[in-house]
Amino acid sequence: MQAITSQPLVSVIVRTKDRAESLRHCIDSIAKQTYRPIEIVVINDGGKSVLNLIEQLPTNLTTKLIELEKNIGRTAAANMGLEHATGDFLCFLDDDDYWLPHHLQTLALPLSESAANNQESPLGVVYSSTKAVKVDNDGEEHLLSIFETPFDPLHLVRNNFIPIMSALFLRRWIDEGVRFDSQFDLFEDWDFWLQIQQKCQFKHIPEISAIYRLHEGASGVHDHTLANAAALSLYHKWLPTLSTTEIALLIQQANTDTEEQIHSIQEENQKQLNNIGEQHAHALTVIQQKDQNIAHLESLYNNAINTINTKDDNIDHLDNLYQHAINTIKEKDDNIEHLDNLYQHAIKVIEQKDIDIDRISRDVDAVTLDRARCQDIIEAQKVTLQDLNNQVENLNSTLSHKEQELAYLKSTFTWRLHSKIKSLKN
Numbered sequence: 001m002q003a004i005t006s007q008p009l010v011s012v013i014v015r016t017k018d019r020a021e022s023l024r025h026c027i028d029s030i031a032k033q034t035y036r037p038i039e040i041v042v043i044n045d046g047g048k049s050v051l052n053l054i055e056q057l058p059t060n061l062t063t064k065l066i067e068l069e070k071n072i073g074r075t076a077a078a079n080m081g082l083e084h085a086t087g088d089f090l091c092f093l094d095d096d097d098y099w100l101p102h103h104l105q106t107l108a109l110p111l112s113e114s115a116a117n118n119q120e121s122p123l124g125v126v127y128s129s130t131k132a133v134k135v136d137n138d139g140e141e142h143l144l145s146i147f148e149t150p151f152d153p154l155h156l157v158r159n160n161f162i163p164i165m166s167a168l169f170l171r172r173w174i175d176e177g178v179r180f181d182s183q184f185d186l187f188e189d190w191d192f193w194l195q196i197q198q199k200c201q202f203k204h205i206p207e208i209s210a211i212y213r214l215h216e217g218a219s220g221v222h223d224h225t226l227a228n229a230a231a232l233s234l235y236h237k238w239l240p241t242l243s244t245t246e247i248a249l250l251i252q253q254a255n256t257d258t259e260e261q262i263h264s265i266q267e268e269n270q271k272q273l274n275n276i277g278e279q280h281a282h283a284l285t286v287i288q289q290k291d292q293n294i295a296h297l298e299s300l301y302n303n304a305i306n307t308i309n310t311k312d313d314n315i316d317h318l319d320n321l322y323q324h325a326i327n328t329i330k331e332k333d334d335n336i337e338h339l340d341n342l343y344q345h346a347i348k349v350i351e352q353k354d355i356d357i358d359r360i361s362r363d364v365d366a367v368t369l370d371r372a373r374c375q376d377i378i379e380a381q382k383v384t385l386q387d388l389n390n391q392v393e394n395l396n397s398t399l400s401h402k403e404q405e406l407a408y409l410k411s412t413f414t415w416r417l418h419s420k421i422k423s424l425k426n
Helices: 020-031 051-055 074-084 103-117 153-158 188-197 224-241 244-380 385-411 413-425
Strands: 010-016 038-044 062-067 089-092 123-135 141-147 167-170 201-214
Touching (some): 010 020, 020 038, 020 051, 074 188, 103 123, 103 167, 103 201, 141 201, 153 188, 153 244, 244 413
């Protein structure tokens, strides 16, 4: 969509107080409008300064910042904005709301065409459809409703269906003395439209281009006691201006609307009842299926418990077998260690016997040698034979004794074992 050029100046009046972040979002939506030229008039109604934010706006936007030391209220702030606005077309966008980029372009075109035709009953207000959203604590928007009512003068007397941010109107009505009524600080925009309605035609553009954001406790409109009191005051002001016929039509419209609302509610209730019935039947089916699933799961659970119990018994049995095996192995290890000790002792005994046998063998060899020498001496010296015979006898006796010891050793288990070990080694 191409931006409109060489068109009337649009003054956007922004009322704000201590909502810098939402004001930033609001003014950003103005800066993104495809329509030019635009003048932004910011009325800071006693809040913290927003000068830094305004100074950051694009240079192709004319801006006016009026910062009030004290709060003067919504109605007075709106009238102050009207006094400072210089555009041929005027509109309002409070700091918590915003527009889609095509909003001003969509509304300015039919208003410009009507002004150029110089009609006796000119088109003086154009308004778009508006989406009302609820803003949660996380800043997420949730759709509440859509304002999309075609214009009807009597309907406007009954209730306000034109959110203030959705409309663009001629400066002419301000020059002719239309202002926000100071007795209303709630529904002041409703009274404002009723004043302008006396002077011109209204046109609805059935396209959503404005977003009305609602926060909990953000406006007295949502306090039913205050809202009812404000609406009653407004009716006291405007009902006397209606003819008997207009009042009768107003009542008839109200009755018709009420009947239509009742019928719509009944249809919606029936749909809800049908839906509840379907959901109930579906819920019963689901419950039955769940019951079957629960029974099946219980059966599986019981089987699992039995299996676990059997496994536990098997585990206990295996554990007992394992402990028995461990004890058996320990016992075997003890026996092996004992046998090893006996074996080591036997080896030491055998080694000692081998030493003794070697010693005896050497002794035997020495005795044999001595005997041979003695025989030689006997042969050589007959003279000393008797002495030698005595020695021989002694030696024979010793030799006999040693031979007995040797025979005894050879008859022992150790000797036999040693002999077998030697044969194995050979």
